[in-house]
Amino acid sequence: MSMTPTNLPIIPRIRKNAILTLLAKGTRVDERSFEDHRAVNAELGIIPNANGSALVRLGHTKILAGVKIELGTPFPDTPEEGNLIVNAEFLPHASPVFEPGPPDERAVELSRIIDRSLRDIRAIDLSKLVIIPGRRVWNVFIDIYVIDYDGNMIDASSIATLLALLNTRVPTVSIDQNTNEINIQKNNYQPLPLTKKVVTATLAKITDENTGSRYYLIDPSLEEEIISDALITIAYSEDGVLTGVQKSGVSSIPREDIPKILEMTKKLAFKYLEKIKEISSVSYSG
Amino acid sequence: MKVRHREIVAPGDIIAEGEFKKKSYPNMILYKNKLLSTILGVVEIKSEEELKISPLEGSYIPQEGDLVIGIVEEINPTYVYLDIKAPYKGVLQASEILGRPMNPLRDVLSDYVSIGDVFLARVERFDLLRDPLLTIRKEKGLGKITEGVLIEVNPTRIPRIIGRKSSMLETLTTETGCDIVVCTNGRILIRRCPTPDHEEILIKAIRIIESQPYIRGLTDKIKEYIAIEKVKRGLIIGSS
Amino acid sequence: MGVHKQIIRLITEDGVRIDGRKPDQLRPIRMEVGLLKNADGSAYVEYGNTKILAAVYGPRDLGTKHILLPNRAVLRCRYHMAPFSTHERKSPAPSRREIELSKVIREALEPAILVENFPRTVIDIFVEVLNADGGTRTAGVTAASLALADAGIPLRDLVAGVAVGKVQGILVLDENEKEDMYGEADMPVAMMPSYREITLLQLNGVLTEEEFNKALEMAIEGIMKIYGMQKEALKKKYVEYEEVL
Numbered sequence: 001m002s003m004t005p006t007n008l009p010i011i012p013r014i015r016k017n018a019i020l021t022l023l024a025k026g027t028r029v030d031e032r033s034f035e036d037h038r039a040v041n042a043e044l045g046i047i048p049n050a051n052g053s054a055l056v057r058l059g060h061t062k063i064l065a066g067v068k069i070e071l072g073t074p075f076p077d078t079p080e081e082g083n084l085i086v087n088a089e090f091l092p093h094a095s096p097v098f099e100p101g102p103p104d105e106r107a108v109e110l111s112r113i114i115d116r117s118l119r120d121i122r123a124i125d126l127s128k129l130v131i132i133p134g135r136r137v138w139n140v141f142i143d144i145y146v147i148d149y150d151g152n153m154i155d156a157s158s159i160a161t162l163l164a165l166l167n168t169r170v171p172t173v174s175i176d177q178n179t180n181e182i183n184i185q186k187n188n189y190q191p192l193p194l195t196k197k198v199v200t201a202t203l204a205k206i207t208d209e210n211t212g213s214r215y216y217l218i219d220p221s222l223e224e225e226i227i228s229d230a231l232i233t234i235a236y237s238e239d240g241v242l243t244g245v246q247k248s249g250v251s252s253i254p255r256e257d258i259p260k261i262l263e264m265t266k267k268l269a270f271k272y273l274e275k276i277k278e279i280s281s282v283s284y285s286g
Numbered sequence: 287m288k289v290r291h292r293e294i295v296a297p298g299d300i301i302a303e304g305e306f307k308k309k310s311y312p313n314m315i316l317y318k319n320k321l322l323s324t325i326l327g328v329v330e331i332k333s334e335e336e337l338k339i340s341p342l343e344g345s346y347i348p349q350e351g352d353l354v355i356g357i358v359e360e361i362n363p364t365y366v367y368l369d370i371k372a373p374y375k376g377v378l379q380a381s382e383i384l385g386r387p388m389n390p391l392r393d394v395l396s397d398y399v400s401i402g403d404v405f406l407a408r409v410e411r412f413d414l415l416r417d418p419l420l421t422i423r424k425e426k427g428l429g430k431i432t433e434g435v436l437i438e439v440n441p442t443r444i445p446r447i448i449g450r451k452s453s454m455l456e457t458l459t460t461e462t463g464c465d466i467v468v469c470t471n472g473r474i475l476i477r478r479c480p481t482p483d484h485e486e487i488l489i490k491a492i493r494i495i496e497s498q499p500y501i502r503g504l505t506d507k508i509k510e511y512i513a514i515e516k517v518k519r520g521l522i523i524g525s526s
Numbered sequence: 527m528g529v530h531k532q533i534i535r536l537i538t539e540d541g542v543r544i545d546g547r548k549p550d551q552l553r554p555i556r557m558e559v560g561l562l563k564n565a566d567g568s569a570y571v572e573y574g575n576t577k578i579l580a581a582v583y584g585p586r587d588l589g590t591k592h593i594l595l596p597n598r599a600v601l602r603c604r605y606h607m608a609p610f611s612t613h614e615r616k617s618p619a620p621s622r623r624e625i626e627l628s629k630v631i632r633e634a635l636e637p638a639i640l641v642e643n644f645p646r647t648v649i650d651i652f653v654e655v656l657n658a659d660g661g662t663r664t665a666g667v668t669a670a671s672l673a674l675a676d677a678g679i680p681l682r683d684l685v686a687g688v689a690v691g692k693v694q695g696i697l698v699l700d701e702n703e704k705e706d707m708y709g710e711a712d713m714p715v716a717m718m719p720s721y722r723e724i725t726l727l728q729l730n731g732v733l734t735e736e737e738f739n740k741a742l743e744m745a746i747e748g749i750m751k752i753y754g755m756q757k758e759a760l761k762k763k764y765v766e767y768e769e770v771l
Contacts, residue, residue, distance in 0.1 A: 001604040002628035004636065006595055108625045120711070120731045232727070242738050245713070245729035248629070252637040252723035258742065262735060296760045297638075297675050298683035298720045298753075315682060322720055324640060324680040326760050342764060344678020345566065345585060347644075373585035373647040414645050415596070442678065500764070 002105050004250070007097050009226060016227050020208045023215045030059075030221060037219035037268060040159065040275045044167045052168025052192065056160035059221060060150035062094075065142060065160035067168045067192075071182065072139035074130070082129025082137040086115035088144040088157065095149040109248065110154060111144065114161055117198050117235035117244040124165065128193040131173055131182060138170060140192070151222040154233050158200040159272055166280045168192040197276065198243055200235045201268035203261060204228035205253065214254075216261060218268045232261055236269035291331040292500060295323040295339060302337065313339040328500050342499075346372045346441035346471040348409045348418040355436065355473035356420065358403040361396050364388060368405060368420065371441065371471045374412075376420045378405065385423065404431040406467065406475065434465075434477035437489060439496050441472030446499040447492060454495065454505050461512040462488040487515045536693045536705055543705070545574075549698045552688070552748055557669075557759035559676045567677025569759075571669035573688075574702055575659035580669035582677040584649035599644040603632035605666055607655040627663050634667045634687070634716045634726035640680040649679060660703040661689045667716045667726060668752060675760055684756050685725055687716030688748040690741040692733060697741050699748045713738075715745035719753045 019029055026034070038059030047053035052067035072083055088111035090098045098104070118124060129138040142164070144157045169189035173182050204220035206228045207213070216232075217224050225231070229251030235244030247253060253261070288300045295301065301314060301321040314321045314337075323329075327339040348354070348370065356368030356376045366383070368376040380388035383398050405420075406428050412418035422428040439447065447468055448455045459466055464479040466488070474492065479485040491508050501507065516522045541549050553574030562568035565581035572578075585599050594600055605627040609615050620628075631653060639649065651674070653666040664687030671685040691701030692711035706712050711731030717724050733741060 001602050002625070002632045003602045004595070004600045004632070004641075006600060103622075103625075105625050105629045108622045109629055112622065112626050116730050234729075237732075240735070242729060242733050242735065243731075245727055245738075247724065247727040248633055250633055250636040252718060252721075252725040253727065255717070255722040255724055255742075255746070258724075258739075262738070266735075294761045294764050296684065296757045297681035298718070299757070300720075313680065317721065322683070324682065325678060326675050341678055343567070343676060373587055373644055375587060 009095075009097060009222075011223060011226050015223070019223065019227060020206070023206065023217075024208070024211070024213065028217065028221075029223065034217065035267070037155075037271060038221070040272070040279070042160070042163050042279045044163055044280070050164075051170065052164045052166075054160045054163035054167055056156055056163060058152060058156040058159065058219065060148060061146075061152060061156045061222075062148035063153065063156045063160040064145040064147055065157065065164040066145070067164045068141040068143070069168070069170050069192075070139050070141065071131070071184075072137055074134065074137045078126075079134040080130050081126040083139045084115065084119055084124060084126060084142070085139060086111045086118070086142045086144070086161075088114070088146065090146045090149070090153075093148070094146045098146075098149070107146075109246070110157060113154060113200065113233060113235070113244060113246050114142070114144065114158055117158065117200055118161075121196055121198060121237050121241070121243040123194060123196045123198045123237070123243075125193040125195050129170070132175065132180070136182060140168075149222065151220045151225040152202055154202045154231075155200050155219060155268075155272065158198075158235070159276060162197060162199055162276055163280060165192055165194050166276075197238045197273055198235055199269050199272045199276065200233050200244065201265035201272065202231055202233040203264055203268075205230040205232065205249070205251065207251065214257070216257070216264060218264060232265070234262070234265040234269070236266060238273055240266070287331065289329045289331075291329065293329045294327070294342070294500075295329055296326050297322075297324050299323045301329065301339070307335065311337065313341065340445065341442045343440070344442055346370070348372050348374065348376070348412045348471070350409055350412055352409040352470040353467075354407055354409060354420070354471040355431070355467075355469045355475060356405050356407055356471075358399055358401050358405070361399060361401065363390065363395065366395065366399055367417075368407070370418070370420075371438070371473065372418070374417050376407065376409070377417050378407065378420045378422065382420070382422050399430075404436060405429065406431055406469070431475060434475050435485065435489075437474050437476065437492065439472050439474060439492060441470070443496045443499050444468060444470055444472060446504070447474070447495050449505055454508065457505055457509050458488060458491060458512075461509060461516075462491075464488050481521070483516075483519045483521055487512055487519075490515070536708055537696055537698070541696060543693070543698060545702060547698075549696055550744060550747070552700045552751060553702065555752065555755055557672065557755055559672050559759050560763055565673070565677075567673040567675065567679070569669045569672035569676060571665050571672070573659075573661050573665045573700060575657055576655070576661050576665050576702075577657040578662065578665045578669045579654045579656055580666065580673040581652045581654075582650065582670070582673040582679065583652075584677070585644040585647035585679065586650075587646070588648050594646045594648065597645050598641040599639070599647045599649050601632055601636055601639065601641070601649050601651065603628050603635070603651040603653070603670075605631050605653045605655075605663065607658060607662070611655045611658045627666075630726060630728065631663060631667055631670065635670055635674065635685055637723065637725045638671065638681045638683055638685050638718055639674065640682065643680055649674075658703065660701050660706045661714070663687070664689050664714045664716055664726070668756065672756055672759060683718035683720045684753060685716050685718055686749045686753040686756055687714065687726055688745055688752060689714040690745045690748075692731065692737065692741070697737065697744055699744050711737075711741075713741050713745065715742065715749065717746065717749050719750055
């Protein structure tokens with residue numbers, strides 16, 4: 001059962017008003033412009049036991065994405081495809097309001113947003129992950145760990161996921177002709193068949209009840225997210241098509257704001273993709 | 287005005303457009319230059335300015351001064367909680383029950399009240415920040431109910447059961463001879479009916495009002511109904 | 527989603543869909559309000575073979591005070607599919623999809639409810655899918671909205687929803703399950719029509735920006751029709767009366 005959140009961190013009215021005053025003047029609390037996302041830093045391949053991994057910092061939000069490739073069986077209706085499974089966890093370390101226990105609905109939502117963004121555009125070519133058609137395939141497990149929550153977990157997770165996938169190596173297998181036994185060759189890897197780069201771009205909608213003004217902020221910080229009344233996330237592939245949309249939060253989005261939202265998210269997504277390209281090329285140089 | 291008197295409206299329906307004097311109207315929202323209904327209800331247009339929507343559904347929300355019937359649900363050391371058919375529980379303090387300040391060393395509330403006891407009370411104070419405070423001492427007739435039949439009706443029908451200037455309630459009382467206490471929270475206490483038949487007719491009449499609250503001339507129709515029923519049961523002689 | 531072997535011809539060149547509908551045509555819709563005795567509000571809605579039963583309890587207090595909010599009502603919303611509602615029996619335990627949709631539906635209704643009128647209370651909304659044939663969450667929002675109005679809970683507006691799909695390149699309104707499963711995109715939308723405010727918006731699949739905009743317009747047209755039906759369904763109980771006397 002989903003419930004209106006009752007344990008969110010509280011922002012005192014004075015602080016909220018200060019933030020709104022700044023917004024009215026066209027600036028954000030951390031002195032960013034309305035066009036800037038926070039600094040993105042990443043470390044790739046830091047988990048030796050994972051097939052691919054990335055630790056991403058977006059401002060103070062820290063996400064660790066780990067990819068494990070394991071032998072599996074295909075689903076009955078997709079016998080010639082590997083499987084993609086995306087999971088997300090909010091570690092209790094990440095925020096005073098995250099409690100240990102079964103996944104929070106937001107973690108479930110997050111994992112499904114990331115999953116859909118990749119799956120429907122076939123960003124990972126699952127047909128290239130078949131070992132024995134109908135019998136043995138590779139399962140790609142993406143586990144997203146939120147380890148520090150300072151706003152915009154969705155985009156940070158999406159960036160971490162993409163970097164981890166770019167960093168992922170799939171073992172090579174050989175099949176014994178006689179016994180049909182699968183031998184996983186040590187130290188012989190190929191990159192994951194990633195056909196398209198996809199990333200999410202999230203805006204927070206903040207309403208000033210006194211003036212009625214609405215602001216859409218890209219890459220919201222924690223404070224901005226807490227005082228926002230809705231989030232809108234749009235996933236874009238590098239060729240500019242939409243591969244996912246999710247409105248979340250307790251407020252509504254005026255229909256007339258949609259064109260502006262499309263414009264802002266697309267710009268942001270491409271900024272992220274640029275940054276990801278930069279980061280991943282640095283790692284692979286040489 | 288976009289609607290007629292006595293029209294049924296739903297949330298989001300436009301009631302009127304234009305300039306409005308007041309900033310807020312109960313059960314309506316002002317959006318741009320339109321008044322929209324927020325509930326399923328009946329529009330009552332008394333004049334250009336006097337516009338009202340009577341809810342057809344909804345729970346009882348206590349207001350100070352309301353006469354209510356509450357049922358004891360929980361007994362705490364210094365007060366009891368009453369179910370008053372509202373999203374908030376009514377609070378009846380020990381001093382109200384005992385009629386004197388409570389002595390925590392000697393008085394045990396459960397000696398004086400039990401779960402399920404019925405009380406007729408007034409809402410003394412309610413401000414949404416705390417549970418409504420009830421009183422049974424400030425007027426005669428309030429207190430524990432020990433006789434009679436209790437029926438529950440949709441609280442939104444209570445104004446219709448009372449009627450304009452109590453016309454409906456008077457008709458019910460006069461025609462059935464029963465003692466009727468109608469409470470704002472959708473509970474009605476019926477006592478001292480001349481015969482069980484009278485009681486049955488009264489309850490049936492109340493149910494009819496409850497299901498057809500907006501019919502014109504309902505009061506006369508109810509008077510007629512009661513008369514016919516009385517004849518049917520041989521309570522009065524008349525042409526049937 | 528994403529099964530791209532198009533063995534099924536979902537739509538002809540003339541735009542006729544497998545159930546005979548045109549691309550911008552809704553399925554037959556049925557709505558009934560106030561059918562449950564105990565719930566404070568209830569509604570039953572059908573979009574074709576998708577059948578939803580919604581119930582609302584509240585505002586009510588809960589006894590345990592610690593989950594309540596001091597200045598508004600808390601909403602609790604459960605979207606659940608009956609085990610017999612799908613082709614293959616679905617386990618009664620909540621799936622991740624049901625967890626996400628419970629949140630999405632709650633957030634689609636919250637903007638419409640005047641929650642500040644009932645501090646320290648809970649409003650419970652239960653959406654049960656009795657038969658699933660595509661569009662369950664939007665039919666669910668539509669039904670829940672009727673149940674809320676039936677419970678007498680004040681609303682800024684009713685919320686009406688419908689999904690738009692893309693099937694073999696063509697945008698279609700109110701897709702059924704086959705169209706959803708074998709199509710290229712599924713976009714559920716819900717709105718408060720009197721304010722033109724969108725309360726539910728998701729995209730599952732791939733659309734260009736142009737397709738997205740067209741699909742949104744198509745959804746809004748469908749929503750306006752469904753909104754009209756909701757109003758009728760609510761008023762029906764009172765407008766058609768029989769003389770009992």
